[in-house]
Amino acid sequence: MEVTTENPVAQSRLSGLLGPENVIVTTVEQLFAWAQGHSFWPLTSGLACCALEMMACGAGRFDLARFGYEVFRPSPRHADLLIVAGTLTWKMAPPLVRLYEQMPESKWVIAMGSCASGGGPFVDSYSVVQGVDKILPVDVYIPGCPPRPEALMHGMLTLKEKVMAAKRRGGKK
């Protein structure tokens, strides 16, 4: 079957996927990765000012739903993406690790903003964790103080690439 689309990238991907009898050939792993990468369920996990940008991202103007990522979950049991949006203090660190541990596999972590990535403006403080990668495995870092909603979207799309690429390579994540 001939597949036609305006987009040359999509064209090459589709013709790679579709066999002669209009059958899509793939592996279960790749199929799962495709589904996971296109439907992250983020945990509602705002810690400071960056959370406002995360909320703006989900609201109408930027509309994260366009990418399938809008289902913010209030329970870690339902979420597979932890967006650490804000300043993490040592006081808050144990609850955050607990939330991460309560999330089912597979799960990913985005460090949103300079605070989550490396301590941000509070890097010299005694009470602030100098980057969540001190206590959690971070997949994508988003710089900015705060990052604009577009940057968060870019971060999530980058994570999508990472998830799908890892499955194509046969990697663990």
Add this chain to the structure above:
Amino acid sequence: MNQVMIETGVVESTPAALLADLQELRDNAAYRFDRLLDVTAVDRGETLELVYRLHSLQTNCDLVVKASVDSAKPEIASVSGLWEAALFGEREVQDMFGVVFIGHPDPRPLLAPEDGFGFFPLRKNYKLPGRSGQAGR
């Protein structure tokens, strides 16, 4: 009550007499300091000065009561039995200055992590570790 003037006075007490003094200020009809606004502390080097800010809804007056304890062994009675508002304030002072409040019903750290910071950030002899200093945590 249209009184807008707020008078503030300062009185010194001692750790031993603190509870009795504050009880008098709260219960004596001439004072009636029925609200505790804040508990905090000041590092004076050799001593730590505990500061209790009182307010009276009846006279609309403020009063600051101070009591000094030894920095090396900072212990003082908890006033949470007189004003429940002291519960959080005393826990904060405990985290930040290392003061032990004897008789506090729930002396868990309030702002510090559960196992404490391991230092007292608002003491003058505490120096910020800087960017690399936290690495050992």
